[in-house]
Amino acid sequence: MSHHIIKAENIHFSYPDGTKAINGISFEIHHGESVGIIGPNGAGKSTLILQLNGFLLPTSGSFNIGGTPVTQKTKTEIRRHVGLVFQNPDDQLFMPTVFDDVAFGPLNLGLSPEAVEIKVEESLRIVGCLELKSRPSHHLSLGQKRAVSIATILAMEPDILVMDEPSSFLDNHSRREIINLLRKFHHTKIIVSHDLDLIMDVCERCIILNDGRVQADGTTKDMLLNKTLLEKNKLELPLSLQNK
Amino acid sequence: MSHHIIKAENIHFSYPDGTKAINGISFEIHHGESVGIIGPNGAGKSTLILQLNGFLLPTSGSFNIGGTPVTQKTKTEIRRHVGLVFQNPDDQLFMPTVFDDVAFGPLNLGLSPEAVEIKVEESLRIVGCLELKSRPSHHLSLGQKRAVSIATILAMEPDILVMDEPSSFLDNHSRREIINLLRKFHHTKIIVSHDLDLIMDVCERCIILNDGRVQADGTTKDMLLNKTLLEKNKLELPLSLQNK
Amino acid sequence: MHMADALLSPTVGLSFWAGTIATISYCARKLKNEFNDKIIPLMGVMGAFIFAGQMINFTIPATGSSGHIGGGLLLTIVLGPWAAFISIASVLFIQALFFADGGLLALGCNIWNLGIYPCFIAYPLVYKLITGSNNSNKKIMIGSILGVILGLEMGAFSVVLETVFSGITELPFLTFTSIMLPIHLLIAVVEGIVTGTIVIYVKNIQPDLFYSDNKSNNTLLNLKKVLVAMSVLALITGGMLSWFASTHPDGLEWSMGKISGREELPPKEDIFHKTLSKLQEKTAFLPDYGFKKPEMAEPEKAESEKEAWPAVSGGTSIAGILGGILTLGITILIGSVIKFFRKRSLTNTY
Amino acid sequence: MSFNQSEFFDLGYLDYLSYKDTFIHRLDPRAKFIVTLVFIFMVISFPKHEISGLIPFLIFPVILVALADIPIKIILKKLIVVSPFALMVGIFNPMLDRKILISLFGIGISGGWISYLSIIIKFILTISSALILIATTSFPGICMAMENLGMPNIFILQLMFIYRYIFILGEEVVRTNNARELRSFGKKGYEILTAGNILGSLLLRTIDRSERIYQAMCARGFNGKINLFKKSRFLLKDFLYIILLSGFFIFLRLFPLSQFIGKMFI
Numbered sequence A, B: 001m002s003h004h005i006i007k008a009e010n011i012h013f014s015y016p017d018g019t020k021a022i023n024g025i026s027f028e029i030h031h032g033e034s035v036g037i038i039g040p041n042g043a044g045k046s047t048l049i050l051q052l053n054g055f056l057l058p059t060s061g062s063f064n065i066g067g068t069p070v071t072q073k074t075k076t077e078i079r080r081h082v083g084l085v086f087q088n089p090d091d092q093l094f095m096p097t098v099f100d101d102v103a104f105g106p107l108n109l110g111l112s113p114e115a116v117e118i119k120v121e122e123s124l125r126i127v128g129c130l131e132l133k134s135r136p137s138h139h140l141s142l143g144q145k146r147a148v149s150i151a152t153i154l155a156m157e158p159d160i161l162v163m164d165e166p167s168s169f170l171d172n173h174s175r176r177e178i179i180n181l182l183r184k185f186h187h188t189k190i191i192v193s194h195d196l197d198l199i200m201d202v203c204e205r206c207i208i209l210n211d212g213r214v215q216a217d218g219t220t221k222d223m224l225l226n227k228t229l230l231e232k233n234k235l236e237l238p239l240s241l242q243n244k
Numbered sequence C: 001m002h003m004a005d006a007l008l009s010p011t012v013g014l015s016f017w018a019g020t021i022a023t024i025s026y027c028a029r030k031l032k033n034e035f036n037d038k039i040i041p042l043m044g045v046m047g048a049f050i051f052a053g054q055m056i057n058f059t060i061p062a063t064g065s066s067g068h069i070g071g072g073l074l075l076t077i078v079l080g081p082w083a084a085f086i087s088i089a090s091v092l093f094i095q096a097l098f099f100a101d102g103g104l105l106a107l108g109c110n111i112w113n114l115g116i117y118p119c120f121i122a123y124p125l126v127y128k129l130i131t132g133s134n135n136s137n138k139k140i141m142i143g144s145i146l147g148v149i150l151g152l153e154m155g156a157f158s159v160v161l162e163t164v165f166s167g168i169t170e171l172p173f174l175t176f177t178s179i180m181l182p183i184h185l186l187i188a189v190v191e192g193i194v195t196g197t198i199v200i201y202v203k204n205i206q207p208d209l210f211y212s213d214n215k216s217n218n219t220l221l222n223l224k225k226v227l228v229a230m231s232v233l234a235l236i237t238g239g240m241l242s243w244f245a246s247t248h249p250d251g252l253e254w255s256m257g258k259i260s261g262r263e264e265l266p267p268k269e270d271i272f273h274k275t276l277s278k279l280q281e282k283t284a285f286l287p288d289y290g291f292k293k294p295e296m297a298e299p300e301k302a303e304s305e306k307e308a309w310p311a312v313s314g315g316t317s318i319a320g321i322l323g324g325i326l327t328l329g330i331t332i333l334i335g336s337v338i339k340f341f342r343k344r345s346l347t348n349t350y
Numbered sequence D: 001m002s003f004n005q006s007e008f009f010d011l012g013y014l015d016y017l018s019y020k021d022t023f024i025h026r027l028d029p030r031a032k033f034i035v036t037l038v039f040i041f042m043v044i045s046f047p048k049h050e051i052s053g054l055i056p057f058l059i060f061p062v063i064l065v066a067l068a069d070i071p072i073k074i075i076l077k078k079l080i081v082v083s084p085f086a087l088m089v090g091i092f093n094p095m096l097d098r099k100i101l102i103s104l105f106g107i108g109i110s111g112g113w114i115s116y117l118s119i120i121i122k123f124i125l126t127i128s129s130a131l132i133l134i135a136t137t138s139f140p141g142i143c144m145a146m147e148n149l150g151m152p153n154i155f156i157l158q159l160m161f162i163y164r165y166i167f168i169l170g171e172e173v174v175r176t177n178n179a180r181e182l183r184s185f186g187k188k189g190y191e192i193l194t195a196g197n198i199l200g201s202l203l204l205r206t207i208d209r210s211e212r213i214y215q216a217m218c219a220r221g222f223n224g225k226i227n228l229f230k231k232s233r234f235l236l237k238d239f240l241y242i243i244l245l246s247g248f249f250i251f252l253r254l255f256p257l258s259q260f261i262g263k264m265f266i
């Protein structure tokens, strides 16, 4: 897994109830790239990224990460390298305290207790939540929960960071902090969001999904300035470009 | 309740666990005004609007709506006039079908079955969801759920509409539709949101909350263009005004 | 351990339905009186929680098998007995419909087995007594484990009784009991531990969430009421059961015979006597033999078997089997024809 | 009680089927509910060694599956995976009851095998009819039917709430489970403890959620009693459906149709 190229080859996916969520998607993402995935509600964005990690396996087609195909067998190995932050922070935090939650991953990786403690503090410091260490996750504000869920993933030192709607629920200030955080993360990152301004700030490349298909794939500038393309996909120019 | 003036007089509120969420708030909102309430995570925005409806009662100070003080006794009466749309549409739609959900309020108001049916159809038409009438609520997309939750409140014919973060979860297109919908509603409205662009589009007046206090109150233009004021409250210029 | 329609006799099925409906109505009235309307949505989402929670599987140490939460006791700890019973009943109702777990007739038994014991026996008599008012983590854990054990074991024993009284299976009472109880003991211990862990987790974060009955009146009084209600229900159920059994040997079977005048119907015989004599007969071979040898059983049983199904003469049964196969064929044919025409009409319209 | 991810998806699928639009789907829920009950009752009322009398009852599920456009796969799948309990308990019959009841082409068949086969057929009939009921009747419809049949209002409300929130909490669990797996790397240590923690935090969120739902209800005038909108449209066809089918089942119960058909050929 040296180069961490992510390759999707003609992926199809149907949910057990018959909903066809992905209808033939192919792309390649290179090491260190930052890619935004955008599209309307129900486009298949979340479905797609859940497959990067083997939570869902394609009905046909295949994912390949750093040379390893994502299968039932390899998914545990894959998950050491691909860190996924879900859409809803409430789903991501399940241990009684913030510390336990961040420590959960490193402990499972087999780190020593001292190493775990160092790792936890480091990750919490990065997201600016060190002082929440011994608080119960349950009583945090949503913005704080979001930051802690990112820390739980950072603590596992993923080579590839995947995030589903990182800015939802956040106030402007916390949103700005997440943007800065993402900019500082220099490995490969894939970000799904409805917040096109965030995508514009963080990603160089952008893939537009709709109806389970790639509608466009190119540099963020080309994509997000193309008004007709955006409108065809129920999107709009980033707000900061909509001058009134 | 003819003029529906909303008056808050020196409101304080503490949660049972001791958290002081509101520390002395006063304001007056007149009939037909549209007011945005903004502020960082944990500012006390949700806590404040829950008191408008008597879900929470102030620890000290008093709310007065159209001449009636909000108390344990009057809250049922108050709720006929103040319609509240919460942050998460999943918590707002609790009946099995869209029809049942929208009919819930009118039935409780004691309308006849025929009148209920007319009311339901009318409300669903306003939000553009009439064709969803007999669908089960859980099969809707989040955008549709949001629109239906608004219909459930419209069906009660509130004189005052209060919404907590109406644009969360939505793609750009659905967000635009909500904005248009709100602009068409001509009674008093109070909107809490982190989406300052939406506030700018919908509200004439804006109140900035932080630490449970009113930090500023004035025309939306004055508030949202004042960069230092915004930054002091962990806010930013609306994205569409942030030219790059 | 869901009771299934296929193992039930109508008499047993209906009796337990009667008991269950009576309890539901009683609980509904009870809730209306000590009303706190917040409990309505809470009951609902708690029911959904039990379903959702069962999707979380975990391996049981040392066994390699996996377990999940059951829910009866947990629901009672959060909601109190009255609300919890209704909530369990609704969960089981949905299970019976969507997963066909057991079936609609057996639902009465299942609600009884999985609802009555945790709500009205395990919770007040075990969990509450152990944890008391100032509950420590240790007490909660012990109370949960013992509570779940008692609830599940009583439920499992109930299943045995229902099956044996129905008389559809041959499984002797003692054998069945000696299989069911140990299996459920194992399940119960794991469930108890998980229930305890959940309760402790929640208590540490938000101690005020659980149902407490000291606000309305004292526990002992409630306990007494529970016991009285229980005995009344047991009496009603038992009364109905024996009334059915004694007046009509096989409930519906009997009335059907009356209407049809079919003479192949089994001769009337008291179901209790039949079951009891069968029980005796079978248990006599235990524990020396797991299962009795057929040759030995034959002479003793010949008589009763003939009575149970006297229609068995070579001719009719061959006709029956042939007819059955033909009917099956016709049925499948009809189904396929309908399918075929449906498809055609669909393709025509589009 | 047992419920897993695949059952969760099946639940969604059955639910989706129930909103189809066929003749059977359009019948009044009450009619379908009553007919299903009569059917199950007639099936169960057969004595334990009955086989040939049960076979004709198969016509009901078969025709319904065909008319209502239900994929037979889902019914078969459920029949196979659901509750092995009945089959496990029944398997003792052949071991314990070895009295030869019929001899067919020289092979003796014992009473135990016959009663076991009878249990299996009853199982197939009762389970498939319940599944077909839910696949052809929307759940809200069934709730209405139950209320009309006299079940307490609060019980009906619980059914509605559970139904509504199963889907939401179920998805929440799928996601939380993913989050755990993401950080466990196949490790099986502390499993019970982690499960307890996950369930605990899910429980807290569930209770918070019920608080918010309560507020949403109050915002719409809830004051302790929920008024349900009665959509009564019990038509002649519903009435006929009950009468004809119940009559047919009673006929099948009383008249040995299989024997009759068989005799014609012997």
Ligand SMILES: Nc1ncnc2c1ncn2[C@@H]1O[C@H](COP(=O)(O)OP(=O)(O)OP(=O)(O)O)[C@@H](O)[C@H]1O
Residues within 6 Å of the ligand: A015, A016, A017, A019, A020, A021, A039, A040, A041, A042, A043, A044, A045, A046, A047, A048, B142, B171
């Ligand atoms: N568990 C599921 N079972 C069946 N269908 C599903 C399931 N989850 C999602 N879908 C469907 O699959 C499609 C893609 O959903 P997905 O969640 O990937 O969309 P998305 O692009 O992430 O949307 P959003 O922006 O709203 O998060 C949608 O039509 C959705 O209804």
Ligand SMILES: Nc1ncnc2c1ncn2[C@@H]1O[C@H](COP(=O)(O)OP(=O)(O)OP(=O)(O)O)[C@@H](O)[C@H]1O
Residues within 6 Å of the ligand: A139, A140, A141, A142, A143, A171, B015, B016, B017, B019, B020, B021, B039, B040, B041, B042, B043, B044, B045, B046, B047, B048
């Ligand atoms: N149930 C509760 N118990 C105790 N404290 C609470 C509770 N709910 C909120 N708080 C606290 O009260 C304060 C105000 O919370 P509130 O939810 O009103 O903020 P908000 O302005 O709506 O924030 P957001 O933008 O994140 O929705 C916060 O410090 C929060 O932690």
Ligand SMILES: [Mg+2]
Residues within 6 Å of the ligand: A045, A046, A047, A087, A164
């Ligand atoms: Mg998504």
Ligand SMILES: [Mg+2]
Residues within 6 Å of the ligand: B045, B046, B047, B164
């Ligand atoms: Mg809020």
